[in-house]
């Protein structure tokens with residue numbers, strides 16, 4: 001059998017060579033586990049900002065800053081102050097207006113260029129504490145085509161940049177400085193060379209375990225699978241000098257869609273700190289999404305050390321600052337991620353929610369966390385369209401009316417709901433379902449309703465005297481039987497000639513917030529036809545009698 005090797009005849013396997021893997025024989029990270037949150041650093045105001053069509057204005061930056069502080073970030077990269085006046089001014093605003101809480105450290109980025117480094121320190125003048133983050137590119141393509149330098153030339157840029165950062169810091173002794181270096185494009189750099197460059201920076205900065213530096217290892221462009229990145233990080237941690245004096249930081253991008261996975265695996269491989277942005281805004285496909293990574297931890301019982309409970313604030317602020325909409329299926333926070341439209345999912349969720357007790361671990365099919373933890377209501381969990389079964393509509397109705405539908409009512413309700421969903425070809429709202437339920441099962445204006453009743457005797461000796469109202473006339477009736485319900489059906493039979501044979505009956509008190517004290521559901525045979533009725537009333541027996549009248553009305557209407 002012959003077949004084409006490639007679906008596209010122009011496909012050229014030589015065009016994009018495979019990324020080289022590290023032949024490691026001492027790989028330890030696959031057996032590691034994450035048990036605590038890493039140190040976080042938000043780069044929303046820098047990497048996030050530099051990738052926007054319209055960079056944030058001052059008030060947007062301020063809104064983003066407040067959100068980040070409120071979420072609990074302790075390190076925040078606030079800009080590239082030597083790059084633009086707005087960036088410079090924002091740093092000045094933070095310092096001069098005393099906007100930086102005692103436990104928060106600002107960080108700024110700068111290229112390894114003397115004039116830019118000097119300008120950066122001017123922006124930071126008066127800061128209590130700050131991280132100065134200097135970088136230069138180290139990958140083969142950058143060395144060859146952008147900088148036109150050999151490895152020694154690149155090491156020189158790093159060494160000189162580091163020396164300048166250290167030297168100018170001495171002019172501002174009132175500030176507690178931390179130095180950070182990034183071998184930009186680390187993940188596309190030979191690991192041996194990345195270590196060589198970083199060791200040169202270490203030699204300049206002379207960190208100690210008490211006064212550590214930060215070495216930030218970026219996947220500037222994500223070019224390999226996350227396990228390859230983890231190997232690079234483990235190799236780096238094993239070979240860099242003075243590991244005990246270095247905080248290893250990770251800064252991944254999402255080109256292959258694995259930025260979070262790469263950051264998580266990097267933590268397994270020995271990294272201490274994670275840089276990223278809220279909802280993953282950033283260059284091209286974005287930076288590593290800190291919200292996703294934090295929620296991943298949260299959902300495994302690990303305190304993320306960030307407050308994600310304000311999900312809607314996070315979304316609205318990020319959208320207002322970036323002018324980028326959040327995808328409805330964005331991990332953890334998207335509008336649709338706690339929503340089930342499909343019948344079998346709704347059925348399982350409804351059953352699990354009913355069985356879940358407060359003090360046991362969360363264990364609900366299709367819902368990895370309780371949506372309430374991030375401020376989402378259960379209302380958004382189950383939504384109804386033509387893919388939904390009986391569970392979804394029942395759930396919404398139950399929530400809206402504060403009742404629990406007996407299974408046989410759920411089955412009866414499913415059919416008209418499905419028909420309406422198919423007719424409307426769109427999602428049904430709770431109001432639509434409540435309206436449909438009332439229309440299908442309950443008595444409407446102008447039909448027979450209970451006006452008043454008296455019950456005499458009890459048990460086998462029950463007698464009912466009742467008055468019905470059809471909107472214009474009153475009808476009196478009386479009957480007896482071996483209970484109030486059978487006395488009432490006897491009365492109906494005598495007065496109206498309708499023989500009601502009850503097949504199913506359910507009555508319950510209505511939920512909190514409902515005006516009705518009780519709800520009754522009846523399924524009955526009348527002239528060989530099956531009818532289902534429901535009624536709510538303050539009084540339990542009135543609810544039952546009105547439910548019987550609901551099926552009587554349905555049969556009269558059909559005649």
Ligand SMILES: CC(=O)SCCNC(=O)CCNC(=O)[C@H](O)C(C)(C)COP(=O)(O)OP(=O)(O)OC[C@H]1O[C@@H](n2cnc3c(N)ncnc32)[C@H](O)[C@@H]1OP(=O)(O)O
Pocket residue numbers: 047050080082083084110111112113116135136137146147157184220
């Ligand atoms: C992966 C990242 O996200 S890194 C951060 C990137 N962020 C930004 O660039 C946003 C802010 N940047 C800017 O506004 C501008 O780049 C500025 C104002 C800082 C500098 O602008 P310019 O002076 O025009 O330089 P530009 O950034 O284009 O860089 C070009 C020159 O700097 C050199 N250079 C670039 N990066 C670095 C670096 N990290 N360290 C040292 N030199 C560098 C280049 O080799 C090039 O040199 P050449 O002019 O001799 O060929």
Ligand SMILES: CC(C)C(=O)C(=O)O
Pocket residue numbers: 047109135182184185216218219220221251253
């Ligand atoms: C400056 C560095 C850390 C960066 O933003 C990147 O490599 O993506």
